[in-house]
Amino acid sequence: MKFFKVFVLVLGLLSLAPAFGADLKIGWINIERIFREAGPAQKATKKLEKEFDKRQADIQKIGKQMSDLQTQLDKEGMTMSEADRSQKERELANLNRDFQRMQREFREDLNMRRNEEFASIQERANKVIREIAESEKYDLILTDVIYASPKIDITDKVLKALADK
Secondary structure, eight states: OHHHHHHHHHHHHHHHHHHHTOOOOEEEOOHHHHHHHSHHHHHHHHHHHHHHHHHHHHHHHHHHHHHHHHHHHHHHTTTSOHHHHHHHHHHHHHHHHHHHHHHHHHHHHHHHHHHHHHHHHHHHHHHHHHHHHHHTTOSEEESOOSOOOGGGBOHHHHHHHHHHO
């Protein structure tokens, strides 16, 4: 539905341009590429990796403990006493519960921090895009399209402007 509205708007603007005797200047930006290649985005990604490395290592450590305990139960479960096997199974269930909780909290915290970091990058990118639009007299700049000709792609200009700031 959103695409259809944008499509109708663009078609309407394109149909009006000849009537007013003016050429419509349109630009397109690949936002995914901005978030992937822009210097601030790469810095934010490295910052997040560094911030969450220890927690990820802790989760992997518990995963290894679970795997080792499961292997021990598989190999020695039949020869263990009922009490020992039951105790190991409870320990495995507790580790699994902790593992699941830690993974969920890790994902939630990482997503929240990623959203915070990338919100500031998007704000900076929007400012740069507005500056480019005003200085180069663009009538319309789009980000969400199915196809855009390379001649209207101004993503490189935005990346360069973000790198300069």
